[in-house]
Amino acid sequence: MSSEPLLRVEDLQKSYGDETVLRGVSFDLDKRDVEVVIGPSGSGKSTMLRCVNRLTEFQGGTISLDGESVMEMDENTLRKRVGMVFQDINLFSHLTALGNVTLGLRKVRGMGDSEAESKAMNQLERVGLKAQADSYPAELSGGQKQRVGIARALAMDPELLLFDEPTSALDPELVGEVLEVMRDLAEGGMTMLVVTHEMGFARRAASSLMFLDEGRIVERGPPEQLFENPQRDRTKEFLDRLT
Ligand code: ADP
Numbered sequence: 058m059s060s061e062p063l064l065r066v067e068d069l070q071k072s073y074g075d076e077t078v079l080r081g082v083s084f085d086l087d088k089r090d091v092e093v094v095i096g097p098s099g100s101g102k103s104t105m106l107r108c109v110n111r112l113t114e115f116q117g118g119t120i121s122l123d124g125e126s127v128m129e130m131d132e133n134t135l136r137k138r139v140g141m142v143f144q145d146i147n148l149f150s151h152l153t154a155l156g157n158v159t160l161g162l163r164k165v166r167g168m169g170d171s172e173a174e175s176k177a178m179n180q181l182e183r184v185g186l187k188a189q190a191d192s193y194p195a196e197l198s199g200g201q202k203q204r205v206g207i208a209r210a211l212a213m214d215p216e217l218l219l220f221d222e223p224t225s226a227l228d229p230e231l232v233g234e235v236l237e238v239m240r241d242l243a244e245g246g247m248t249m250l251v252v253t254h255e256m257g258f259a260r261r262a263a264s265s266l267m268f269l270d271e272g273r274i275v276e277r278g279p280p281e282q283l284f285e286n287p288q289r290d291r292t293k294e295f296l297d298r299l300t
C-alpha cells in the first residue's frame with residue numbers, strides 16, 4: 058500500500074565544518090503539493106534543496122521519496138525522479154535550446170536522437186518556446202533561458218521539481234513569464250518545492266508556505282494563514298518586509 062508521502066524529510070541536519078546550517082528540519086510533501094519556502098539569506102534554503110537531490114551530503118536525518126531513502130538510490134535514478142531549476146541559468150552555450158533539453162534525455166535516459174528530439178520539442182512547447190528551439194542561449198532573454206531550464210527538468214518526467222529562486226536573477230519584466238509557466242505546472246499537478254520570494258506566486262499557487270530561519274522551520278501552513286494570521290512574530294516581521 059502506498060500511503061507514503063512523495064517526499065519525507067525527517068530531522069535533517071547539515072553542517073559545513075563547524076557551521077550548522079540545518080538543525081532538524083522535518084516535513085512531508087504529498088503528490089501535487091506545491092510548497093513555497095521563504096527565509097532570510099543564509100537560513101539554509103538552498104542547502105535544504107541540495108540535500109533533497111543529494112548535491113550535498115548531510116550528517117543526520119533521512120530524506121525519502123515514496124518511502125525509499127535518497128541516500129540509497131543510485132544517482133541516475135535520483136536525477137530522473139527529482140528535477141532542479143537553479144537561480145543561475147546554467148545552459149550549455151554551444152547547444153541550442155533543443156540541444157540543451159535533449160542532452161539529459163540522451164545521456165541520462167539513454168534515448169535515441171529522434172525520440173529525444175520529439176520529447177524535447179513537446180517540453181519546449183509546454184513552456185512556450187517551440188519557436189526558439191534552434192536558438193542558442195546567447196540569442197535568448199533571461200526569462201526564455203530559465204524556461205528552457207524548466208523544459209530541461211520536465212523532460213526527465215520528474216516526480217518532484219525543486220526550484221531555487223528561479224526568478225531572482227531576472228530583470229523584473231521577465232519574472233512574470235517564468236512564474237506563469239510555474240503556475241501552469243502547479244495547476245497541472247506537478248509536485249514542487251520552490252524557494253522564492255515572489256509572494257504573488259505563493260498566494261496563487263502554493264498549497265503550503267514554509268518559513269525557514271537559522272536552519273529551522275519557524276512556521277509552516279497554508280499561505281493565507283501565514284499571510285493573515287501568522288503564529289510567530291518572526292514570520293510576521295519577515296513577511297511584512299517581503300510584501
Ligand atoms: P540560503 O539559500 O537560505 O540563503 P544557504 O543554504 O545557501 O542559505 O546557506 C546557509 C549557510 O550555509 C550559509 O551560512 C552559507 O554560508 C553556508 N554554506 C552554503 N553553502 C556552503 C558551502 N558549499 N560551503 C560552506 N558553507 C556553505
Ligand code: MG
Nearest residue numbers: 102103104221
Ligand atoms: Mg539560496
